[in-house]
Amino acid sequence: MATIIANSRVESLASSGIESIPKEYVRPLEELSYVGNVFEEEKKDDGPQIPTIDLKDIISENPEVRDKLIQDLKKAAMEWGVMHLINHGISDELIHRVKVAGEAFFELPIEVKEKYANDQESGNVQGYGSKLANNASGQLEWQDYFFHVSFPEDKRDFSIWPKTPTDYIPAVSEYSKEVRGLTTKILSVLSLALGLEEGRLEKEVGGKDEIILQFKINYYPKCPQPELALGVEAHTDVSALTFILHNMVPGLQLFYEGKWVTAKCVPNSIIMHIGDTIEILSNGKYKSILHRGLVNKEKVRLSWAVFCEPPKEKIILKPLPDLVTEEQPARFPPRTFAQHIQYKLFREAE
Ligand SMILES: O=C(O)CCC(=O)C(=O)O
């Protein structure tokens, strides 16, 4: 039986002064390779590094210049499935507002944040929460979060968004709209790079009306035994694309060529992941990379993720027929997004 600890916030554990972490947070030994001091890990320059893609040429009128960007992004999406985006077109000022708003919310007392608590068991996943153990070993993550739909406008529910600070709603609304615009640009580059029509991948993910953005603030308190814990366990994102900001505290690791690579903190960049949805549509040409988050003793880490997703039931995700040949048969069976999520949960529970 899974142990379910109701309403236990990692933040309250962390501030209680404990010197060792409860056993639910101790990860099994096989998960703990490369879980060391993340500040040391981030400094390492030997070995492969996540690519950085400069988007300044994304709207270039010069076909050669634009083609170079298309090829660079294609290579990064095929080899890594994750990249640092620079010159992404979203203003530093807006990003700063989003971070300040998220930090201010998490600085509120826990009792105030609890007013926004979600109720995962009754299916209300939006709001303030912590992971419930969903596997037999009852494993937990060193993280609390705030989660809600942020785009399109008609699918948002402001009543569950933080009311404090007052700039939370304006900043996160505006940022989500900008990320939605960036999504269109990236999906068109990824389409052209596969020889598809420019609007094809966006259409296959649900197009203007159906693509949904989910916003999640991950809050990783200081951890007294960071070498035994994970802020977020190894996973691939189910989304089409994920866009991540963080507070310049290292933590993200990517599983590349059999090793865990620690992401550098690149100023003014957005980390972008290719998620399972695009991996499936591209028949595995673009990669959804396994990643996880480390925690540390010295600094609280926050990250702000936007998951750009297809609708749960309306679309059957499967490799695009254009990309399936006799030599390269379909690598994924047809599934709705909801079925894909279920399939992963079931597989992980085994
Ligand atoms: O905190 C991070 O950098 C990564 C978080 C993550 O992987 C996720 O929320 O899916």
Ligand SMILES: [Fe+2]
């Ligand atoms: Fe992720």
